[in-house]
Amino acid sequence: MTSNKVYIKSVAHISAQQPLSDEWLSSPVVLQGDFVQACEPVYKDYISPMAARRMTPILKRAIVTAKAVLNDTDVDAIITGTGLGSAACSEKLINAMIEEGEAFSMPTQFMQSTHNTIGSLVAIDRKCHAYNATYSQDGISAECALLDAFVQIRLGKINNALVGIHDELPKSWLEVMKRSKIIGNLMQVPASETSISMLLDNNLVGSKCEIAGIEVAFNTSFDKMLSSFMSHYGLPQVDALMMGKNGWEDNDKVYDELLDKLSCVPALHYKHISGESCAASAFGVYASALCLEHGIVPATLQCDNINCDVPVKNILLANASGNNKSLILLRSCD
Amino acid sequence: MSEKIVITGSGIVSAIGNNRQQCLENLKNGFSGISEVRYLPTVHHEFPVGEVKLSNSQMCDLLGIGHSQVYSRTTLMGIMAVKEALAQAGASDTQNYMTLISGTTVGGMDVSEQLFSQGMSQDDCSNCIATHTCGASTNAIAAYFGDTFNSTITPSTACSSALNAIILGSDLIKAGLAQMVVAGGSESLTLFHLNGFKSLMILDTEPCKPFDEHRKGLNLGEGAAFVVLESETHAISRNAHILANISGYGNACDAFHQTASSPNGEGAFLAMSKALSEAHITTQDIDYINAHGTGTPNNDQSESAAIHRLFDDKVPPVSSTKSFTGHTTSASGSIETVISLLAMQEQFLPVNLGWSTPMKDGGIIPITESRKASLSNVMCNSFGFGGNDSSLILSKYTK
Numbered sequence: 001m002t003s004n005k006v007y008i009k010s011v012a013h014i015s016a017q018q019p020l021s022d023e024w025l026s027s028p029v030v031l032q033g034d035f036v037q038a039c040e041p042v043y044k045d046y047i048s049p050m051a052a053r054r055m056t057p058i059l060k061r062a063i064v065t066a067k068a069v070l071n072d073t074d075v076d077a078i079i080t081g082t083g084l085g086s087a088a089c090s091e092k093l094i095n096a097m098i099e100e101g102e103a104f105s106m107p108t109q110f111m112q113s114t115h116n117t118i119g120s121l122v123a124i125d126r127k128c129h130a131y132n133a134t135y136s137q138d139g140i141s142a143e144c145a146l147l148d149a150f151v152q153i154r155l156g157k158i159n160n161a162l163v164g165i166h167d168e169l170p171k172s173w174l175e176v177m178k179r180s181k182i183i184g185n186l187m188q189v190p191a192s193e194t195s196i197s198m199l200l201d202n203n204l205v206g207s208k209c210e211i212a213g214i215e216v217a218f219n220t221s222f223d224k225m226l227s228s229f230m231s232h233y234g235l236p237q238v239d240a241l242m243m244g245k246n247g248w249e250d251n252d253k254v255y256d257e258l259l260d261k262l263s264c265v266p267a268l269h270y271k272h273i274s275g276e277s278c279a280a281s282a283f284g285v286y287a288s289a290l291c292l293e294h295g296i297v298p299a300t301l302q303c304d305n306i307n308c309d310v311p312v313k314n315i316l317l318a319n320a321s322g323n324n325k326s327l328i329l330l331r332s333c334d
Numbered sequence: 335m336s337e338k339i340v341i342t343g344s345g346i347v348s349a350i351g352n353n354r355q356q357c358l359e360n361l362k363n364g365f366s367g368i369s370e371v372r373y374l375p376t377v378h379h380e381f382p383v384g385e386v387k388l389s390n391s392q393m394c395d396l397l398g399i400g401h402s403q404v405y406s407r408t409t410l411m412g413i414m415a416v417k418e419a420l421a422q423a424g425a426s427d428t429q430n431y432m433t434l435i436s437g438t439t440v441g442g443m444d445v446s447e448q449l450f451s452q453g454m455s456q457d458d459c460s461n462c463i464a465t466h467t468c469g470a471s472t473n474a475i476a477a478y479f480g481d482t483f484n485s486t487i488t489p490s491t492a493c494s495s496a497l498n499a500i501i502l503g504s505d506l507i508k509a510g511l512a513q514m515v516v517a518g519g520s521e522s523l524t525l526f527h528l529n530g531f532k533s534l535m536i537l538d539t540e541p542c543k544p545f546d547e548h549r550k551g552l553n554l555g556e557g558a559a560f561v562v563l564e565s566e567t568h569a570i571s572r573n574a575h576i577l578a579n580i581s582g583y584g585n586a587c588d589a590f591h592q593t594a595s596s597p598n599g600e601g602a603f604l605a606m607s608k609a610l611s612e613a614h615i616t617t618q619d620i621d622y623i624n625a626h627g628t629g630t631p632n633n634d635q636s637e638s639a640a641i642h643r644l645f646d647d648k649v650p651p652v653s654s655t656k657s658f659t660g661h662t663t664s665a666s667g668s669i670e671t672v673i674s675l676l677a678m679q680e681q682f683l684p685v686n687l688g689w690s691t692p693m694k695d696g697g698i699i700p701i702t703e704s705r706k707a708s709l710s711n712v713m714c715n716s717f718g719f720g721g722n723d724s725s726l727i728l729s730k731y732t733k
Contacts, residue, residue: 003509078587083467085490090443093526098451102377102529110530111592111719114439115468115490120720123587129604132587132722133498136441136468136490144487148502151509155336172450180459218434218476218486228484232511323473324486 083278085115139321188247192275343423384555384660437495497667518668542629555660584608588721599640627654
């Protein structure tokens, strides 16, 4: 079957780095402490204060990053990835239930508590009746959302898609992660919040890079995933390996088999820049897309000494989140 | 033209039964599973619910699961339904190449609300991380089956999640990125969403009356259902018995309001239209519609408007089986797909319980008397918060 190709046309982020900017490439904000909140833009430049008042931070971030990548573009699909969804709203409901028992009534918080509140609000904001889906698969939620868009563009069902990946970290969940020692002890990068919107398109013109393949897995080694990847997309040329390492030994050791296999190519990382969150892997996609667009890999992304001077045209992204793993191959458009 | 996507197995757990056979008998006999709350530790006994008639520990015993590990009710019900679906498909011993796509929204919230209320010790925190998220609840279902599944994906679009799981599964197979997919959804009742729906004032204190003039709201339910999907070629190559094929599906966004549906049912209309066009059939070919039909004033008005817009004055038999199961939220799309599949296999029309008075503004008149019927194409609607509207068409399989 001949398939359409899938390109990343534009990306915008609100994260631990300077919002809606690629400034981090040359001068990244150094993240310190256990938890770094997202660095917010001046919202009134993008949304009316009236509308903004009714939105939680994650909703504002989704609306603003969507506006930044789309401008006036109409899309055939709005697809969202989020690990925790509208966690701040859910937290308010749970706290009310603990304090007041089942007497509380919080309709607005409940209405905004479902994971697909984010994608729905973007659709309402843009008056977009197109396909709308949300995926929540912990740290590979981004990959699941990208996979849906990728599949539909390849099948020719849609021409383009807005893919938004958004996660916030409310107090109670931060506390749970701290008490379990994952944050503040095991993980060596800070926890953070990430919102990234991307426009995927079947048209090469003006694109940053091509998405050449996506593979998601459960209870499967990277080795086995590579064979499966090859059976779906052919033998990949890989010039650099972008890993989702976060400094937690149990999490990071699973990348060893990939490092062994790809020992000749530079190894890259990004979670020291984005921080770790369920949406962090989307930052890896964004960072890799920039590398391919500009044809350079900034030193801040490199975690070994292998020469990056040879043109990097194919980046294999690997990410692990508990029992889930993902591989994405991004290819330069040149 | 791309290959047919076929169903070779199905499994269901709901208020009207712990398996296909029980659900089928109760559907045929008109026995609703909606009753006073018994398993959810809520004070709100004024709202009837469609609970699965098993405690968590009874489910663990049925599944041979020890009591040391913490499982959410969503996961336990999911395991039961997946197990039944795999068995029917003759795929219980499949290793390493199936994808599990399970829609949910509350995920392991039943465990979390209990752990948060008891103060969250360090152990509680680990248990919470292992069960709380939507993804974790799907992974726990997959983990029960050892090496059967090599990938897991969790759609979370509120009440349309499970139907969207079937849609994604079909697309993955069409794109050649999955060979066999077990798709559906699971959702347990929780204090979180019972009280949430109560806040929205759309729960009925009596058994729900979908499409009735005097309908007052929905009854929440719970359950899980899954179908085994594969390409026709794949099913034939392994000599599987094909139950039906999925001939079309569509999803659209109402883009009107976070929780209310538009008066003209735009999203629902678009979803049903897309499903018909993908199936290459017309409205006249649809023999039965299993409606979303929650029993809220807003949904049933909006869905009626959408069906009338599309089908004009030639509306096929319609019923909402939520009058049997309650609104099983994120699981409803797959629960009603399996109910539609059973109706097609047994060639009967499931009735709409609780209906007596037609809506004044010309709403749908649902079927209230069960009867035999020749069903070749069945449409199943599933709508969610955020105006997330999906529609699926099941067709009688012919080679």
